[in-house]
Amino acid sequence: MSYAIEITDLKKSYGNTEVLKGISFHVKQGEIFGILGINGAGKTTTLECIEGFRKYTSGTIKVKGKIGIQLQSASLPSYIKVKEAVQLFTKWKKADTDTSLLYALGINDLEKKLYTELSTGQKRRLHLALALIGNPDVLFLDEPTAGLDVEGRISLHNEIRKLKEKGTTIILASHDMSEVETLCNRIAILNDGVISFLGTTGELASKVGKRYMIKILSEDGEKEYSTGSIADSLLKILEEYKRKNITILDLKINRGTLEQHFIDIAKG
Numbered sequence: 576m577s578y579a580i581e582i583t584d585l586k587k588s589y590g591n592t593e594v595l596k597g598i599s600f601h602v603k604q605g606e607i608f609g610i611l612g613i614n615g616a617g618k619t620t621t622l623e624c625i626e627g628f629r630k631y632t633s634g635t636i637k638v639k640g641k642i643g644i645q646l647q648s649a650s651l652p653s654y655i656k657v658k659e660a661v662q663l664f665t666k667w668k669k670a671d672t673d674t675s676l677l678y679a680l681g682i683n684d685l686e687k688k689l690y691t692e693l694s695t696g697q698k699r700r701l702h703l704a705l706a707l708i709g710n711p712d713v714l715f716l717d718e719p720t721a722g723l724d725v726e727g728r729i730s731l732h733n734e735i736r737k738l739k740e741k742g743t744t745i746i747l748a749s750h751d752m753s754e755v756e757t758l759c760n761r762i763a764i765l766n767d768g769v770i771s772f773l774g775t776t777g778e779l780a781s782k783v784g785k786r787y788m789i790k791i792l793s794e795d796g797e798k799e800y801s802t803g804s805i806a807d808s809l810l811k812i813l814e815e816y817k818r819k820n821i822t823i824l825d826l827k828i829n830r831g832t833l834e835q836h837f838i839d840i841a842k843g
């Protein structure tokens with residue numbers, strides 16, 4: 576198996592605070608790998624160490640091939656034109672001048688606009704286009720669709736999938752489980768400086784599949800019950816409502832979502 580990224584026992588401290596306490600994982604060539612965690616879990620720190628932007632305390636990091644990094648918002652000057660940003664990155668990466676990326680990402684008609692005039696979605700697309708200049712083998716995305724509406728997210732997700740189909744290895748950080756579920760082959764969930772889950776989203780889903788959520792809306796308000804056995808629990812719950820003479824207005828049963836399981840794991 577060929578790996579694009581290999582991380583072994585990576586540790587990073589800011590002052591006396593150890594944020595990464597020895598994490599190890601590898602990313603296979605051509606896969607989309609997701610790093611998940613709640614705010615402050617260390618996702619950006621991990622990405623920046625791998626990208627080479629941040630010094631780490633110890634451990635080893637190996638990355639194969641050319642890398643492309645999607646900028647965070649506010650990384651570009653407000654008054655740079657889209658065209659100028661593209662030219663700057665093309666020169667910096669010693670790449671061929673090529674506007675097909677702008678066409679592919681649907682932002683070709685924005686060339687004369689100033690960065691500050693772009694919408695959040697347009698900025699994200701520009702950041703992706705800039706990261707793709709020079710045709711990277713490994714692409715780093717940090718919260719690639721943060722702040723986008725549903726349509727914007729779906730459309731950017733499609734672009735990311737197309738890149739995977741072309742063979743680009745993608746590592747992305749997100750706290751959005753649904754984004755990761757739809758895009759990633761494998762994920763690592765960071766919690767308290769260590770990886771608390773490493774595997775496929777399918778493996779995570781099979782754990783979740785064993786639990787169900789029963790949601791009951793009554794004249795007393797809404798209550799949620801988590802159970803592994805619908806029949807036993809539902810019977811007990813309904814008997815309880817009958818005994819207390821509380822009217823049930825609505826009842827829903829859902830399979831536990833990956834989101835709920837992620838929150839359980841991410842918060843330890």
Ligand SMILES: Nc1ncnc2c1ncn2[C@@H]1O[C@H](COP(=O)(O)OP(=O)(O)OP(=O)(O)O)[C@@H](O)[C@H]1O
Pocket residue numbers: 589594612613614615616617618619620621750
């Ligand atoms: N430059 C820095 N100096 C000191 N502490 C920092 C620095 N950057 C990050 N931290 C701390 O390290 C921890 C991890 O931060 P990081 O940004 O990597 O988390 P994250 O998972 O990406 O969070 P978010 O989802 O909020 O972006 C946080 O507690 C943060 O306060």
